[in-house]
Amino acid sequence: MDQEEVWAFTVAMYGRDGVAKLCLELQDRCGLDVNMLLFMFYLGQKGLAPHSVNALEEAVRDWRDNVIIPLRQTRRFLRDEPRKAAQDLRQKVKADELQAERIEQHILCDAVKPMPSNDPYAAARAYLSPNRFDLEQNDCDQAVDRLITLMGFVAA
Template structure:
């Protein structure tokens, strides 16, 4: 499969993530998977990034990367996210200065996520390779397996929207195994 323009960048995971996350339907899909399944958006994007380099991630590799970033995510990224979300809904949300504070917290949260992605790349560096939509789907499958998650229909649709953000030349029907509601198994990739 040929590389989809705009998804494989020489700037690494962070540039790839920004490009994919900005595409239609990707951000809401990521947030749904984060909020409903407890998945890490950075690891979801890493699965796609690895696929953009033709690199299959095993369940054990997904687990190893998740283990490496879990303390940072739990003690830095998630608390910053909680503060940012709280500022949006708090009684003081309409007070002067709250919106500016929320934007500053969001900027710090993004810095924390960029640092998390640097750790991901250090734990499992990926050389350039040939992009593969099937490998990306298999990587997502392996990440869910490593996290002990089972996606229901709305979550599977969110995974398909995320996957489509990285593979603009594909359709949602390509994402799910024919006749099932399951991700393609990596061995089928």
């Protein structure tokens, strides 16, 4: 899997109006991994789905828990710190967090065992499901449908 293509897709989709806001709401509300969700959308746009979402979760769990989440917590902690030096540090942590997320995508690219899929949103729906998160099925469906629209895709 082309890691640069995956990253370019992620950055482009995350940058679309409303996508980041909705993804971050889901991240804060139920612990969703934004990278994982966007990776699932990428696979779907390629006509693929992962053989196992659980295997992908396992592949990135330690990296996410021990690197990305602590960096995010540090960045958020520094957000309200008034000292210029602290804000300079926050910008460095933010850049490190972004690099860590890119590495997570590399891990996903290396770990995925893709299989053909006729539904471009099957992978995203499999990931964003009540089986994985403390959300109702309707909330999951609405979030995926809203992301499809915000990303400029056509509903299946």
